[in-house]
Amino acid sequence: MADKPGIAFSLDPKSGVPYYKQIILQVEFAIADGRFATGDQLPTVRSLAVDLKINPNTVARAYNEMEIRGIVTTQQGSGTYISDKPLRLTEVEREGMLEALVRPFISRALSYGFSLDEVTKAVRDAFEGSERKEEET
Amino acid sequence: MADKPGIAFSLDPKSGVPYYKQIILQVEFAIADGRFATGDQLPTVRSLAVDLKINPNTVARAYNEMEIRGIVTTQQGSGTYISDKPLRLTEVEREGMLEALVRPFISRALSYGFSLDEVTKAVRDAFEGSERKEEET
DNA sequence: TTTAGTGTACTAGTTCAATAGTACAATATG
């Protein structure tokens, strides 16, 4: 509790997932399971770039996308921080975003012949798998 | 009922979705809502290419991907047909595929702060939106 | 066997996403 070690970022070059997306995912997961909380500072663009042996711009791109999504806020000269409220959207925006998220997912599930029950169960399982981690905090 | 007019393919060049994927999606949806059934013949590579004013190889690529996925079977000299069983997977394969489909979806939903209830409801809505079309047949 | 139909193979061109290199701008802090 004395120091926040931050989270351990790592990249898998062979995964086919772009570096900047890997960074975003790791931050998102860290927020989801409590390793990052409101106000926490992310590693600086440069330090993370050195750490991961990639270009600062690649880190910056990840941070920028997250800022656009409202996940973090950046202040030049100071650093990048987890947003006060991870997401502050109107109800309409939330619904629109959720629908945009769900639609392609469902269309694929449908074309593969999965039933509503199967999908619902899989969704619940996946959710509970994630929530379990939070309970430990 | 006398003739099968087939489905009306169309492409949107501005959508950003590759042509071959648009074709796949249209076939998948046509299967999902009953406009295509087992054994039906797809338009030939050439005729669809002429129809959509694209290269035969682009159509062929769509058909190939669908064959790999088991959605259609092709026979040179004859044509391309909807598979006997749209998908014939073992239970293990089905579960693996579903999980692979669900996981990234859920991780995004989580990072945006959506609850299980919200997601479940959205999934059900999306599903019913698709099923409704079937009831008309 | 011929012929018209089917899918396929190979090559090339274009576009765009992803990343890096490098220099710049803003801010905190002494």
Place this chain on the structure above:
DNA sequence: CATATTGTACTATTGAACTAGTACACTAAA
């Protein structure tokens, strides 16, 4: 102000995805 630390802008390169052009190979049917 000075200077170290923060994020940012601009450009270039690389590699992969996508599509097209064209020629080929297989099959059904006359």
